[in-house]
Amino acid sequence: MLNDFLILMKPELTVTVILFLLLFIKIGKGMKNETLLPLIQVLLLLNFLLGFFFNKQGVLFEGLYTSTSMIVFQKNILNLGVYLISLLCADWLRKTPHLPEFFMLMLSALLGMFFMISSGNLLMFYLSLELATIPVAAMANFDLEKKISSEAAMKMILSSAFSSGILLFGISLLYGATGTISFAELPAQLDGSPLQIMAFVFLFTAFAFKLSIVPFHLWTADVYEGSPIAVTSFLSVISKGSIAFIFISTLYKVFQPMEAIWYNMIVVLAIATMVIGNLFALRQQNIKRFLAFSSIAQVGFILVAISSNSPAGLSAVVYFVLIYVFSNLAAFGVASVISEKTGRENIDEYKGLYKTNPFLTWVLALALFSLAGVPPTAGFFGKLFLLTAGATKADYWFVTVAALNMIISLYYYLRITRAMFMDKNDQPIEKLRPDPSARLALLICTAGIILTGLLSWVYDYIVKLN
Amino acid sequence: MEPGLYQLLFISAALFFIGVYGFFTRRNLITMLMSVELVLNSVNLNFIAFNKYLWPGRMDGLFFTIFVIAIAAAEAAVAIAIIINLYRSHQSIDVENAEELKY
């Protein structure tokens, strides 16, 4: 029993151990950032690597906590993301006066996500969701002196509190209608009565809020723009990914009987999300805000695959999130290096970047191409599989709309490429020397962007996990 | 007269909308936070009512309520910390003064 507990909950336990370690360091003598940061990076790397060993499937606490190899893999993706963020934002992290606190918050959020993915009960889900959200709001305010940082944090905490209220209201109705909050028991009780639909809509919108599905996405851009880049990347990649995972498993496992309803809902919202996300991304100047809208559009594509209600959809989403981790983190990584060294975040200021910083330019360009879904980057495969999965339902017009949206998205990704490669600039960003660890992380991301797709066994591996 | 399920649900729905209304209209951040607490309390009332009248054998509702209260406290703590920080930089806790990020 204890053995099971230790092995099944290994991801959570390691994160907790690191958390406490940081806590002790903080309340103890404290450490200089120069020594602490590498330590944290190593710990996170170990955490990530450990995720590949001693894995087991099983259920704990009478269904409150479940673990399957798919879930373990998902957690590993998140671990990888956190590790990469710790490398990419090294410049910023080193300067922050509250380094241990930052990682404590981040790791608690990560812990929350782990529990969330593994949760087998609405209560567990709610608790872990809050655990995954509240620390992030605090992190959003980490640039304490910046006005927009606190504004972003305020918007985030208020919006998510509001959405929690909606979520809870939905849960309470669901509880009233079915008498259970356990994932295992719920499907049998769902009969599609109006109250249940009502409850489901409330629940669904809470997911939609976290995933930034239109029209519940409005907080996203503001928060992304105002927060420090480390937080933005965490929000856009790790948070999004984890919510996508739990969302898809909730829909497929728990709300399977209501498929007729949520299929239509997803189709409508996916189209709205892709279109609105793309249209807003078209005219953004701030790179973070731009990436926020682009990530909204990406969620629209994820929804296309989710709509398929098939194992293929699940593996396509997991695969896509893995690629998305590499691509989006590479993009944020470059943005972070530039922003930290020069304070520039405007796309117009990226003009002529290629002249001075070819490496950063190539990485960013590749990342953007991957996000746009252009080969040979992995994004091509990711996006294609999302659409293929979506097409299993044979709603070709839906897939057509999605495919046409790829054109708009290509347009705005190319805008940045154009600025970097083609436009002239009298005062380009000077030659930057990114931190070695950031450089390493960018290389890892680039490798991931290219190889995840071309090495086809990666996808095969994910499919086999299912 | 002992209140029945309907009365309780009515009150909770009213509380929910009062909270939502408050959230929509109040300019003061603290008041907005309080409005959210109203929403949460309406949820609590729901849970308790459902638990008592519909599913007396299952204590899920009760536990849920306890956790919601706890989480609400945590949320409020972080929110207030953020609001304080916002006050430092903006010299105000009026939501309309924090609209720099848009479009």
Added chain:
Amino acid sequence: MNSSFYIALIPLLPLAGFILLGLFGRSFFKNSSGIIGTLFLLASAALAVYVAYDYFSGSATIRPREIAFTYTWLQFSDTLSIDMGVLLDPISVMMLVVVTFVSLMVHIYSLGYMKGEERYPTYYAFLSLFTFSMLGLVMSSNLFQIYIFWELVGVSSFLLIGFYYNKPSAVAAAKKAFIVTRFADLGFLIGILILSWYSGTLDFNTLIARMTSPESDQLKSAITSSFLGLSGLTWALLLIFMGGAGKSAMFPLHIWLPDAMEGPTPVSALIHAATMVVAGVYLVARLFPVFAISDPAALEVVAWVGAVSAVIAAVIACTQTDIKRVLAYSTMSQIGFMMFALGVSKYGGETGLGYTASMFHLFTHAMFKALLFLGAGAVIHYVHSNEMKDMGGLRKYLPITHITFLVACLAIAGIPPFAGFFSKEEILLAAHENSPAIYWIALFTSGLTAFYMFRLYFSIFWNKPAHLHGEKHGEGGFAMMLPLILLGIGAAGAGFTPFGKYVSTDGSPLESHIDIGFSALPVALGVVGIVAAMWLYLKPTNRPEKLAASLSSLYKSAYHKFYIDELYLFITKKVLFNLVGRPAAWFDRNVVDGLMNLTGNSTEAVSGAIKKLQSGKVQQYAIYFLGGVIVLAVLFIYVWK
């Protein structure tokens, strides 16, 4: 590959010359390329003569059309293919000799004429290319093969007209020649397509066999099908004739020929007098059985186009002052003769006289017209001008040229016993028998011919005394004189060839019938024309101006070539460029591309219009949130159940 492959060497030798001179002429054979080109052609000409000798002397009767060999070049479908081959029949063998002979003359002549030109090697390369193409054309065994070489002679003509490429007028003339003939070739191509579709073959032998035997299904379907009132066969033949008319400068597709005189004069002699321009006649002759047996209506058109061209050209020739242009119009007129001779002919026996006459005239015309051009070249070489007003009294300075030119003029005027007399008599006879109207037109034209040729002759060699400025130099070397003399002999004596013995429609020999009674009228008319020219132009007088004034409107419109050029200019510049080209370009940039840009711009506009959605107010966000919840709930509870 069979034993008659050596025949293919006749065109291949000039091709070899072209490749050699084209690739290496500029670097290795700067001065010797003329000799090299001439040697290649000499070999080719010798072979051609041998082939002709072999062909005509082989048997007493005329050998039928035979295909020496073919090679499948491009297999379109099971039935249709382009075969490159050699077809031997009397007219192709005759053409082989004519082409190689005239080309050889021009090669030799150019040794002197083009000496010192900067692009001397290129010139010879082009000449060789032309000769190759022309030879390929005449020996084609396949309808498409003829089209291929047809285009190749067109482009060689372009290259040679535009030889002085930095002279804008030469470039313009070359373009005009190519485009006008190209337009005609469009008809030719479509004609080929129609004909091949009905006959199911492109091979001449099979094609003619199928399209002339009344029992064949192919012919039946071609005749019975109809489009816009004409049968499929008529369409095919008329369109093919359109190609021929373009290349042979028949009215109204003749406008390129006078301008083509911008090329070096020997080129005009070769291409625009003796060989390429008669390709149209040759084409009609090649398909003559089909025309004559299956579709007399189309042949009627050929006859009238020929007759009209002949007279119009003759009228215009009377008014031109540029000697090469006069010759050009004269060429057009003479080809008109050949054309209508074919047109009035019938198939078989004595009724096929027109066919024989046409080929005969082609043969003699090649001699005397080449001679005229080369003579004119000598004159131009001497006075450095094309204009009649710069000439006069040159007989003392250019004795050989003078004599040979006179011979040629007499030949073209149809004065016995020169070559033109015999062929023209046969043509007139054929016309007289079959179409009186055309006969009278022809008679009138032949009188005019004598007039304008002698106008030319007198203006150059007599008239006002020579006023030469600058240095006096000789008549041109041996290289230039030899061809003149040889061609002069040809022009004088070619008429005595027993042509009808060798060339006839159905293979049975024809006797030549020169009838004094019949010949008297045309010859008399010719003499009248000569005397009139003498009266007007022997001495410098003001008679020509007076005459012109009295005929003012006719003279003016003839001088302006009946404004046909202007009409073309109007159609191309105004209609095609302004009414089709410009709108097409505009439409593409503004409408089609505009739609694409509109898609982009409207996307951007929508994006700008909805930016207010993201107002920055957190409370508004919550309202949208709740709104979304309510809409979804209503939608899925009530509407979308």
Added chain:
Amino acid sequence: MNLLLLIGIPLVAALAVLASRNAKQVRWISLTGATAQLIASFALLFAFKTERAAGNTAQMLFEQKHALFPAWNINFHLGVDGISIAMILLTSFVLVAGVLVSWNVEKMTKEFYFLLILLALGAYGFFISLDLFILFFFLEISVIPKYLLIGIWGSGKKEYSANKLALMLMGGSALILVGMLGLYFEGGRSFDLLQLSKMSFDTTTQHILFPLLFIGFGVFTALFPFHTWVPDGHSSAPTAGSMFLAGISMKLGGYGCLRVATYLLPEGAKEYANIIIVLSAIAILYGAFATMMQKDLKYINAYSSVSHVGFSLLGIGMLTQTAMTGAVMQMVSHGVMTALFFAVIGMIYDRTHTRMVADMGGLMKVMPFVATVFFIVGLCSLGLPGLSGFVAEMTVFVGSWEHADAFHRIATIAAAMSIVVTAVYILRAVGQTVMGPIKNEYIQLKDANWNEKLAAILLLAGILAIGIAPFWLNDLLKPGIEVIMQKLASVN
């Protein structure tokens, strides 16, 4: 012969370019790679001929199949028939020539050649793929190199053109993608071309999917009215970029129209054949007329490409064996020809620094080689016999004529009319640039360098090889076309 070699060589070359130290190395590595590729293509041709001569009548030769994404039943399935080999040869020719004419690119040489080779890699992969998924992958792989080549090394309003090109091609890809997914799900979850060709899709499916696929590929090959990226894209691209765009990229679309849309969906093809014919006849004539009004040499060639490529589409739309053979011939012929055309325009531009026809004149005097090549390629464009354009166009005409009804006849005649218009604009361009009096400022110009000469001669050889001896190409293509025709004949 292992087909992986065809994508292996460019891959190695591309990586070697990335690893090289200076521009000189980059150039020589690229040239070596391109030459190796040319040799490999010829080896493939001979191996193919030998196999066929030995009696191997399989539809595709040198097949190989590796599982790639077994979950989706996606295989790395390669194989070639005569059509693909013709296209591969074309690509090799253009690649070597492209490398040679770019010899003097000084700006970011390494990146330039890398992208160029990547572009070629995409084309090779596309032509040997027998699985729609990897076919699509290779099709898309070239979008970014094209975009960057135009945007960075281009001229004029290059950013606009690059954007337009990338977006319109992406639009085409989107349609292809949907059509492809339709085939996948209707055809029993397989992307395999050969497997799909054995399926018979029901009529409705064919009627829906065919236009998606045909228009999608049609955008790549400048199907009217989706051709507007062509003039801008071609004219803004650097020389090698234009060569590749017009010479190869447009052919990807044509190949796709034939191999994917028409072959797999014969009923759809028959249903929409008339529309294709109308559109391509419009493109041919309208492109020609629009060309007549252009003043910039590159625009002239770009619009004329629209017109010429129309012949390919016309041939496909006619659905007869001969016309389709002509269509593929036209693809190959136009590929070589237009590549040479752009190469020469590039050479002229490098020297005169203008592409405006009106600003030039008499260049024959100072650069006889360039001028002669320009002249020959112009003649090829207007369909002179002995050069490749003639053979292809005539085959299309003869094939089109096999339909006896008035509609097809009129379309064919309309298309044939373009040969006159072509003559007009080509002679105008040639007449004003290389002929006529020379301007003083051009007196000092030099003729072509060794690399330019080599490139031009190589492509000229291609033009002549098709033009003088078309039978080998015809024989090469015929069996491949026959298979498509059989499929077409199997449905009503």
